[in-house]
Amino acid sequence: MADPYPSTSGRRVRIFQVATGNVGTEMIGRIQRHPDLELVGLHCYTADKIGRDAGEIVGIDPIGLVATGTIEEIIDAAPDCVTFHGVWPDFELYERVLEAGIDIVTTADQVTGHHRDKNHPLPDGRVPTEVLEAACQRGGSTFYGTGMNPGLAQVLSIVHTSDVADIEKVTCIESVDVSCHHSVDTWVNCGFGAPADDPEQLRKLELGTTVFGDGVHLMADALGLELDSVDFEGELGACTEDVDLGWFRLPKGSVGGAAFRYVGKVGGVPRVVLGLEWQMTPKTEPSWDVKGCYITQIDGDPIVYSKHMIIPRPGTPFDADAFAAIGMTVTGMPALNAIRAVVEARPGLITSADLPLRAFGGRFRA
Template sequence: MSAPASPVTPARHRVVLWGTGVVGSMVAAELVDHPVFELVGVGVSNPDKVGRDVADVCGLPGGSTGILCTDDVDALIALAPDALVHYGPTAAKADDNIRLISAFLRAGIDVCSTAMTPWVWPGMKQNPAPWIDPITAACEEGGASCFTTGIDPGFANDLFPLTLMGLCGRVDSVRASELLDYTDYEGDYEDEMGIGRPPEFTALLEIPDLLIMAWGATVPMMAAAAGIELDDITTTWEKWVTPTDRPSAKGVVKAGEVAAIRFTINGIYQGREVISLEHVNRIGLDAAPEWPAGSQDDVYRVDIEGSPSISQETSFRFTDGSGRAPAVAGCLATGMRALNAVPSVRDLPAGWVTALDLPLIPGVGTIR
C-alpha cells in the first residue's frame, strides 16, 4: 500500500476588499492571518476613512497592517489583485456599484460581491438592462467573472434549499424562511421594511415589484435549477403593531408603531405556490406570537413537502464571548461566502456566475 499523499499547500489569492461596514470589517478581521487569502488593498467610499490604516478603521487587533484605506479605484486596480471582494452598498446605489465593479472586471479582475442582490440571478426579468448590460460587457472586455451572493437572497435561500431538494424524488413545495429578532440589529430597516414606522407607512419593500427585484431572485433561480419555468411570482406583506414601547439597538419602537413584519415571495407553477421565500423579522421574540418561529431563536429554516418531506434549521452564532447578535453572525457568513468563493470563481469562464455554476465550496484554509 502506498503512503498517503501529503497535503497540498493551497494557492494564495491576492484580494482587494471594498467596503468597511459591518460585513466588510468582519471579513477584514478574518483576512489578517488567513493562509489562502492575502489582503493587498482596501477601498472605501467614506472620505473620513481615506488614509487610515485598515486596522484602525475596522478595529483589528495588532494596531497596524500597513494597508491604508483609499477611494482611488485606479490605485487599487494597479495592485493587480486576483479578485475584488465587494461589500459595498445595496442596489439603492446601483450606479456606484456598477461603475466600481465594471472597472475591476474590465481590468481582468474577478469580483465576488454581496451588494447587488438582484444579480444573484441576472436572468430575472425584473433586472433592468442598465443594471445587466454594463457588467456583461465588462466581463467580456476583461475576461473576468462576476459572482453575487448574500444571505437573503443568497445561500440561505438557494444553496440550502437546492441541496435538500436534491435528496427528494418529488417536491410539491419548498419554503425558505428567515426568522430573526432584530432587537440588537443595527442595519437599515425603517424605510425598507417599515419597522419603527406607523402602520400606514408604505415601506419600500412593501411594493411588490421592488420586493421581487430586491430579494426575489432566488425564486426563479430555484425554478430554473428544478427545470421548470414559473407562471408568475406573487408577494404578501403583513405588519404587526406593538401595544407597548420596545427598546432596540436603534432606539425605541413606540406603542402604535410596526414592530414586526412578515412577507413572502412566491413562485407560482401550474396554479399553485411551489417555491416561497418568507421573512419574519421582529423587535422582540414575543412580537407577533402567532407568526412562525423556529425551534431555536433566530434561525433560517427550509421546509420541503415532497417525497421525502424535509425540514432543516440553521442558526448563526458567535461563541467568542463578544455578545454580538445572531443577525451579525449571519452577516459574517454572508461575507465569507463571497470570499471563500474566490478560488472557484477564478476557475470559471468569464461572465456572470451564479450559485448554480459553483462547485461545493468547503472553505479551503478554514481549519488551521
C-alpha cells in the same frame, strides 16, 4: 487529483475589499485568517477612513494596509478579485473593475439580477445585467453575487432536495430576531419605524427586499423548474408601544416586525418559496414566534424538514454583539469561500448554480 484552481496554484488569491460597513468590518478579520486569501487593499467611500490603516478602521490591530478611495487605485493594485461589501451596488466601480480584468464577488443585493433589471435600471436607461455581462466579456472577468443572506438560504434549500424523488414544493424560511443588525439605513429602506397603517409600507418592504425574489429564481433554475411568476406576499407587525433599541427608535404603531415571502409559481401553484420572519421587537401586533434559524421543508416523496441554527462558538458571550457578528459572518463567508472557484469560472455573470460543490465548502484551521 488535478488541481481545481490552476490559475492560483501554490499562492493565495489577492483580494481588494470595498467598504467597511457591518459586513465589511467583519470580513477584514476573516480575510486575515483565511488560508486561501491575501488582502492587498481596502477601498472606502468616507473621507475620514481614507489614509488610515485598515485594521484600525475595523477595530483590530494595524495590518499594514492603508485605505484608498479611488477606482484607479484598485485597478493599479491588480488584485485577482474585488470583494464588494457595500449595502447597495456601485455600477461605476463594477464596470471599470470588470473591464480591467478583475473578478468581483459581492454580498450587495445581487443573486441573479432579475430584480435589479426590473426595478433599478441605471440612470442612463441601461439594463444592469447587460452592463455587467458586457464589462465581463471586455475584460475576461467574472461577476458573482451572493445577495446577502439569500446566498446561504438558497444553497441550503437546493442541497436538501438531493434525496427527494418527487418534489412538490420547496420552502425555506429565515426566522430571526433582527434587532442586533445595527444598520439604520437598511431598516428605514424596508419601512421599519414608519407607520404600519400606511398602505405604502408593505410596498416599501417589497422594494427593499426584492433580492430575496432572486433567490427563488436561482433555486428554480438549479432545480430545472421554469416559473410563471414570483409573487410577493406579506404582513406587517405594528408596535404596541414605543420601543427604544438604543440604536433605533420604533414609535407605537410603527413597523417593528414582518412576515413575508417570495413565491415562485407554476400554473398558479406555489412551487418554490423563500419566506422571512423578521422581528425587531416582540411587542407587535401581530407578532411571530421566530425560531432563530433557517427552516427548510421539501414537500414530496419523501418529505424533508430541517432547521439550520447558527450560534456563537464556545467561549463567546451569548449577547447581542456576538449574534450581530455571526449575522455578518454568515453573510460574508459564502462570498469569501467561493472566491477561488469564481477566479476559475468562465467570464461573465454567474450564480451559485454555476459553481462546483467545493465553492460552498468552508476551510479547516491551519
